[in-house]
Amino acid sequence: MNIAVILKQVPDLAEELEIADSGAELDPDEISWVLNEFDDHALEEALQLKEATGGTVTAVALGGEDVADALYTALAKGADTALKVGDFETPPATHAAARTLAGVLGGRGFDLILTGVQAIDDVDGWTAPVVAGYLGVPHVSVVTHIAPADGGVTVNQEYAGGVVAELDVHTPAVLGVQAARAVPRYAPVSKVRQAMQTSTIEEVDAEAAAGTGVTVRRLFAPEAGGHAEMLSGGADAVAERLVEILKERGLVG
Amino acid sequence: MSQDIFTLVEHRDGQVTEGSFELIGKAKALAAAAGGKAVAVVLGDDLGAITAQLGGADAVIQVAGASVADFTPTAYVAAVSALLREREPALMLFTGSAEGMDSSAGLSATLGLPLAGYATDVSREGDAAVVTSQVYGGKLMAEAVLEGATALVSAIAGAFPADAGRGDGSPAVETVDAPAADVRVTFRRLIHPEAADVDITKEDILVAVGRGIGDADEIEIVEELAEALGGAVACSRPVVDAGWLPKARQVGKSGHKVKPKLYVAVGISGAPEHLEGMRDAELIVAINSDAKAPIFGVAHYGISEDLFDVVPALTELVAG
Numbered sequence: 066m067n068i069a070v071i072l073k074q075v076p077d078l079a080e081e082l083e084i085a086d087s088g089a090e091l092d093p094d095e096i097s098w099v100l101n102e103f104d105d106h107a108l109e110e111a112l113q114l115k116e117a118t119g120g121t122v123t124a125v126a127l128g129g130e131d132v133a134d135a136l137y138t139a140l141a142k143g144a145d146t147a148l149k150v151g152d153f154e155t156p157p158a159t160h161a162a163a164r165t166l167a168g169v170l171g172g173r174g175f176d177l178i179l180t181g182v183q184a185i186d187d188v189d190g191w192t193a194p195v196v197a198g199y200l201g202v203p204h205v206s207v208v209t210h211i212a213p214a215d216g217g218v219t220v221n222q223e224y225a226g227g228v229v230a231e232l233d234v235h236t237p238a239v240l241g242v243q244a245a246r247a248v249p250r251y252a253p254v255s256k257v258r259q260a261m262q263t264s265t266i267e268e269v270d271a272e273a274a275a276g277t278g279v280t281v282r283r284l285f286a287p288e289a290g291g292h293a294e295m296l297s298g299g300a301d302a303v304a305e306r307l308v309e310i311l312k313e314r315g316l317v318g
Numbered sequence: 319m320s321q322d323i324f325t326l327v328e329h330r331d332g333q334v335t336e337g338s339f340e341l342i343g344k345a346k347a348l349a350a351a352a353g354g355k356a357v358a359v360v361l362g363d364d365l366g367a368i369t370a371q372l373g374g375a376d377a378v379i380q381v382a383g384a385s386v387a388d389f390t391p392t393a394y395v396a397a398v399s400a401l402l403r404e405r406e407p408a409l410m411l412f413t414g415s416a417e418g419m420d421s422s423a424g425l426s427a428t429l430g431l432p433l434a435g436y437a438t439d440v441s442r443e444g445d446a447a448v449v450t451s452q453v454y455g456g457k458l459m460a461e462a463v464l465e466g467a468t469a470l471v472s473a474i475a476g477a478f479p480a481d482a483g484r485g486d487g488s489p490a491v492e493t494v495d496a497p498a499a500d501v502r503v504t505f506r507r508l509i510h511p512e513a514a515d516v517d518i519t520k521e522d523i524l525v526a527v528g529r530g531i532g533d534a535d536e537i538e539i540v541e542e543l544a545e546a547l548g549g550a551v552a553c554s555r556p557v558v559d560a561g562w563l564p565k566a567r568q569v570g571k572s573g574h575k576v577k578p579k580l581y582v583a584v585g586i587s588g589a590p591e592h593l594e595g596m597r598d599a600e601l602i603v604a605i606n607s608d609a610k611a612p613i614f615g616v617a618h619y620g621i622s623e624d625l626f627d628v629v630p631a632l633t634e635l636v637a638g
């Protein structure tokens with residue numbers, strides 16, 4: 066199977082998120098970028114499929130901040146090729162990104178296109194079904210298992226309570242991966258450096274595509290409606306205060 | 319364009335889901351304000367028992383047939399796109415589940431309609447929809463304007479009161495034929511999880527551990543606290559995906575929904591998908607070194623300290 070994996074850098078939630086003066090986006094100078102965690106699972110699942118059944122894995126990303134890091138890391142982990150599409154100063158929202166990606170991926174004969182099930186940074190939906198919609202091929206989101214089958218793949222789609230549906234999917238198809246069958250592998254820095262020296266990233270020109278009528282006009286911190294009463298004063302003091310509270314409520318004897 | 323507000327109703331094991339009632343309630347309020355109807359759209363093979371639960375809606379459209387007996391993205395998108403093209407409601411509301419994601423996003427690409435996900439609120443400004451969504455794992459909110467024939471909105475579970483969508487009315491039920499089967503995706507079966515050693519939905523006290531614990535070997539300290547409190551250990555999704563605890567311990571959207579007397583969240587950020595499973599707990603205590611973590615928005619008591627200091631201190635005091 067020939068598999069493309071769409072990767073995306075997203076703002077690291079462990080860092081402070083600063084809103085730009087426009088009030089409608091993050092301040093790009095203050096963002097530190099990390100790979101979307103579900104994309105790491107999509108890549109792992111692709112590599113596992115390749116190791117089990119042969120074929121190739123192509124890591125794909127729209128050009129943007131720190132994207133080369135993600136692509137070289139994918140190569141270090143075992144991807145065969147890396148593809149950078151266009152160059153975007155600010156990351157396009159889902160529909161625009163999906164339209165651009167579909168335009169490039171459509172002609173390349175991939176059996177499967179995998180992406181992370183969702184990313185934290187845009188409101189206009191989920192990339193897997195949108196790319197599939199533009200390509201006119203089937204899609205399944207929230208996928209936790211992929212196995213090769215006659216004419217395509219059998220996948221698990223996860224619902225509440227750990228219940229899963231088993232679906233047969235003809236390829237080509239686009240799948241939004243929730244979790245890989247194994248913990249995503251780690252690429253040591255030395256291997257990533259080696260990939261940087263020995264491999265090249267293929268670059269494809271692409272223009273920004275149109276979205277579908279969604280404009281974010283305001284970004285803001287959630288109103289502190291129901292906020293916790295914060296206990297402070299150091300670990301021992303808060304532990305004592307909390308145990309008192311739990312005792313008052315009969316939760317601790 | 320009509321002023322009707324459609325909802326895609328989900329059902330499992332013969333029951334309309336809680337999230338669907340939330341949507342119907344919201345659709346009713348929006349439709350009443352605009353002079354339209356709240357129309358519940360439900361797909362399936364044998365829907366009598368399901369439509370009987372939809373008395374809260376103003377009207378019901380059932381798409382009935384073998385091709386939609388079970389959920390598949392292809393069949394649902396085909397069935398609902400035909401309806402949307404023909405009826406052009408002002409809005410269609412979806413849950414945030416796998417069904418809601420695949421249906422809403424598949425439709426938006428196929429029909430070229432605007433879509434916003436993760437919604438906590440929806441209103442209208444003229445013909446446009448204004449949607450407030452949770453982004454960045456719940457750390458920020460985004461307000462977006464959606465312009466197009468029909469705006470598609472997928473809401474976060476718990477965004478609207480479910481009771482507003484329940485009712486004993488008997489709205490007119492219109493039946494529409496399901497599309498022909500699409501062989502590209504076929505449903506085989508549902509797989510239920512195996513019974514677990516501990517049923518976290520039945521525990522009074524849960525100590526839930528998140529990625530903040532950092533390492534499988536450290537989970538011990540959370541187990542000790544749970545034991546001292548006479549409760550059980552639960553966890554967030556990444557802890558399961560890392561193989562540190564079994565799936566049966568997972569709380570949230572794709573895990574269990576729990577409502578214990580006490581829920582202690584340790585090193586859990588409070589992403590919307592986690593909150594969905596525990597926000598109704600009677601008393602929530604959160605321990606997280608990031609004072610801006612969204613978990614403090616639902617917790618009753620918050621401790622913004624290093625869990626490796628607080629958890630052992632608590633265990634010692636409780637164990638006495």
Ligand SMILES: Cc1cc2nc3c(=O)[nH]c(=O)nc-3n(C[C@H](O)[C@H](O)[C@H](O)COP(=O)(O)OP(=O)(O)OC[C@H]3O[C@@H](n4cnc5c(N)ncnc54)[C@H](O)[C@@H]3O)c2cc1C
Binds near residue numbers: 557
């Ligand atoms: C379709 C779908 C379904 C999902 N279903 C679920 C689900 O059922 N359940 C679920 O939980 N998630 C689910 N998720 C994942 C969810 O989006 C989040 O990724 C997840 O909840 C994050 O888990 P976390 O809070 O443990 O980790 P993080 O978000 O990484 O949070 C870790 C927290 O620990 C804190 N921390 C770190 N070190 C320390 C320390 N020493 N002391 C104190 N605090 C510390 C950090 O400040 C941080 O807030 C789902 C996602 C999708 C897309």
Ligand SMILES: Nc1ncnc2c1ncn2[C@@H]1O[C@H](COP(=O)(O)O)[C@@H](O)[C@H]1O
Binds near residue numbers: 101125191
């Ligand atoms: N601009 C983009 N560039 C590359 N990949 C993307 C982009 N947007 C979304 N994706 C992919 O789609 C997945 C789901 O994200 P989203 O649909 O934005 O929630 C991401 O994890 C990526 O794999």
